Amino acid sequence: xxxxxxxxxxxxxxxxxxxxxxxxxxxxxxxxxxxxxxxxxxxxxxxxxxxxxxxxxxxxxxxxxxxxxxxxxxxxxxxxxxxxxxxxxxxxxxxxxxxxxxxxxxxxxxxxxxxxxxxxxxxxxxxxxxxxxxxxxxxxxx
Numbered sequence: 001x002x003x004x005x006x007x008x009x010x011x012x013x014x015x016x017x018x019x020x021x022x023x024x025x026x027x028x029x030x031x032x033x034x035x036x037x038x039x040x041x042x043x044x045x046x047x048x049x050x051x052x053x054x055x056x057x058x059x060x061x062x063x064x065x066x067x068x069x070x071x072x073x074x075x076x077x078x079x080x081x082x083x084x085x086x087x088x089x090x091x092x093x094x095x096x097x098x099x100x101x102x103x104x105x106x107x108x109x110x111x112x113x114x115x116x117x118x119x120x121x122x123x124x125x126x127x128x129x130x131x132x133x134x135x136x137x138x139x140x141x142x
Contacts, residue, residue, distance in 0.1 A: 012036050
């Protein structure tokens with residue numbers, strides 16, 4: 001199937017398990033216009049204020065100020081300060097992620113060492129079992 005809207009409808013109504021992109025019924029919702037959309041993409045668009053020239057306020061939506069005005073410049077400066085704070089947060093998150101990655105690498109190395117030790121023990125046990133079977137077979141033949 002090529003029409004994603006048709007696929008989403010089938011998944012949403014329960015006649016299909018997944019879309020070609022892998023979305024399940026739990027990943028889909030209807031927006032305020034009745035269109036079936038991805039929950040994740042919808043929330044991301046809201047967070048980004050992906051509304052074109054409109055801006056969401058507590059009261060509703062209003063037009064953003066015209067380019068070149070003081071209000072417009074003020075709005076841009078607020079956005080840039082938010083972006084810089086987000087960047088600093090991302091940097092600190094990356095550092096902590098690196099630390100946790102190192103810790104997890106050490107843990108996985110320990111686990112793999114344990115697994116390889118188990119495998120070698122199993123192999124040696126199998127070999128000894130085979131030898132004992134051969135000996136017992138030889139004893140029965142004689």
